[in-house]
Amino acid sequence: MHPSENAKGEAPAVAGVAPEASAGAKPQRVIPLVNAPEAAAASCSGDKQAVRAAAAKAGAGEILDRYAADYPVGPHDQPQSMCPAFGSLRVGLRMRRTATILSGSACCVYGLTFTSHFYGARRSVGYVPFNSETLVTGKLFEDIREAVFHIAKPEDYDAIIVTNLCVPSASGVPLRLLPKQINGVRIVGIDVPGFGVPTHAEAKDVLSGAMLNYARTEIEAGPVPAPRTGPKKRPSVALIGEVFPADPIGISALLQPLGIDVGPVVPVREWRELYGALDCEVAAAIHPFYTAVLREFDLAGRRIVGSAPVGVDGTAAWLDAIGNAFNVPAERVAEAKNKFLPAIKGALSAAPIRGRITLSGYEGSELLVGRLLVESGADLKYVGTACGRTEWSKADCEWLEAHGVRVQYRASLEQDLAAMDEFEPNLAIGTTPVVQAAKTRSLPALYFTNLISARPLMGPAGAGSLAAVVNAALGSKGRFDTMRDFFDGVGAGDNSGIWEKVPEAKPQFREMHRRHLEKQARRRKAEEMI
Ligand code: SF4
Secondary structure (H helix, E strand, O other): OOOOOOOOOOOOOHHHOOOOOOOOOOOOOOOOHHHHHHHHOOOOOOOOOHHHOOOHHHHHHHHHHHHHHHHHOOOOOOOOOOOOHHHHHHHHHOOOEEEEEEOOOHHHHHHHHHHHHOOOOOOOEEEEEOOOOHHOOOHHHHHHHHHHHOOOOOOOOOOOEEOHHHHHHHOOHHHHHHEEEEEEEEEEEEEEOOOOOOOHHHHHHHHHHHHHHHHHHHHOEEEEEOOOOOOHHHHHEEEEEOOOOOHHHHHHHHHHHOOEEEEEEEEOOOOOHHHHHHOEEEEOOOOOHHHHHHHHHHHHEEEEEEOOOOOOHHHHHHHHHHHHOOOOHHHHHHHHHHHHHHHHHHHHOOEEEEEEEEEEEEOOOHHHHHHHHHHHHOOEEEEEEEEOOOOOHHHHHHHHHOOOOOEEEEOHHHHHHHHHHHOOOOEEEOOOHHHHHHHHHHOOOHHHHHHOOOOOOHHHHHOOHHHHHHHHOOOOOHHHHHHHOOOOOOOOHHHHHOOOOOOOOHHHHHHHHHHHHHHHHHHHHHHHOO
């Protein structure tokens, strides 16, 4: 029976609408479209307050409250970059024997699958489409359920990840009612709405946290498969964060004198690694925004250590913290420090960076990169991260501020651009719009995601790894000046381009648009006050 029908197979009446009861009348179906406009307005460009209220009314209040607690927002309280769901989608797509199904508007799913394949997913993304009727009648949930049953084959998959995007989340499509497993294939349903999860980085935490939660309940229920490499032989540390592949190797070398191994990296690449991660005594919050993941480690009774072994000071402090967490005798920690700190110092001084820099990004590792730049000799003025403040990056923030760097959590694009204008750096490292803005100012710029976070940062291998790319960019100012001169005279902003005649200014349209924006802002303010 359809959930929206009663025992006789009739649709329930909507309050205030009397069902047609005359004998012989054609059977009528009441389609409760009253919620459709609210749900359909759920998008990264819609009215967040209204959509959140609609989602809470539709039963998603608990999830949204948890997200609000896990990912407190500031000025950056809505996607200013890519759709947040890309983060969780990417985590699922990188796992072995894991299927991914999206439920959301076709345009969102198109964008997400396009981006996944652009980044080399080489894996199909499942999609359960909907329309207004299937959304509001509950048929969408049945379609998702059917899709899950269809692909839940244990010979193909360990797990199926189902993700509600904005519209199904706002409509309260209840993924929690999906079976926990089908034929041994685990089913994990998550909501990743743009109006609840601020960044794609934090969406990685949503999925990883949900999977760890599932794995923890499996561990509590009985024996689970050992890691591919066999059971662990020594105490170990799970690394939290999508680090560069060479970094776990570097960290492993740092930990050898302490008699500690590196365990799995979360987000994991395979379901059984979740068990291995939870089997570690300590979780190292290398990327500090994994609130849900760290909650699972905490619930499993594991200790958590913040920051990371970057540069001389960072590595020394991190080795102390790890030694303390494992009760390693001080002399063995000192042995590790004596072995590695001079090497790190040497690598940093052999590859100095000279220049004024502003840095921003949305990966969550911005503060660590900032520390490395400062220790390399850069005059770093500003670090902006789109991620929120957590206790696990407190030491990095304090260290940077003590070295004269302004740190901005939940940095908005406007704040990143304002920092660039204020400090007039020799190099701006940032997201795509920051780099674009820098180029228009004839300022050398580097993409954080592609060029900076795709490098080792930890231990001796990380020290000095930034110098080549950063120094090359710092030395490219002349090229930017040449480009500016070449394009001189083609206009700027909305007047740029090649025109047959000079574009006619329409001040009345600008005025109209300005009034429209003001009206929108007033309406938002009034709604906030209600
Ligand atoms: S799912 Fe992503 S792209 Fe679609 S409306 Fe939500 S935040 Fe925007």
